[in-house]
Amino acid sequence: MPGDVLLLSNSRPPGGAEPFAHAREVLARHLGDRTAWFLPYAQADHDAYFSWVRDALGVDLRPLHREPDPAATAAAADAVFVGGGNTFRLLHDVRRLGVLEALRANDACRYTGSSAGTNLACPTVRTTNDMPIVDPGGLDALARVPFQVNPHYLDPDPASTHQGETREERIREFHEVDDVQVVGLREGAWLHRSGEHLTLDGNSARLFRQGEEPLELTPGTDVSWLISS
Structure with missing residues (x-):
């Protein structure tokens, strides 16, 4: 059976709390006593980003970017944590280094993603919010999960004077060309797959399906049907 998956919308919780303060319990439960290799490739300064996440989490986290052969290490890893930043830079670097193919082959590896790292767990990165830098x-x-995620999902604000597309409108544009379901993860929310069970927690989310009105999902909801449908 493929390794379990934890997909966080964000690392910085609202209200000025410490990084990952909202998700430390589920992170500790998900990672257990495994050594997790951290992928900092979504950010420009790999060392600084790794240190920031390691200090915030206080778990056995190792820097994949310092390995002489990151692909070989990823291929044998029991757990990985893929950090946030720019999704296109992340995908570019893991493909260039051979890490993308290594993780595809090592599907028993326990996967944690935050923001851009959550995008990388999807079938494609086509529902990211990032610029293709x-x-x-x-x-x-x-494709660690069979659906798409839109991290940092923002609800339409009727009082806003912004004239560009809302997040909901952009997801509807995606569904003009693709029928894959999209989970809009609000800040503080996460999806945790353990075995054949998938749960939404931390905050609510919206589920978008082609040709249907969005469905509101509340924290604590069992959404295992998303991985079996």
């Missing part, structure tokens, strides 16, 4: 050489990702 680099050409990643394709948009296909890891």
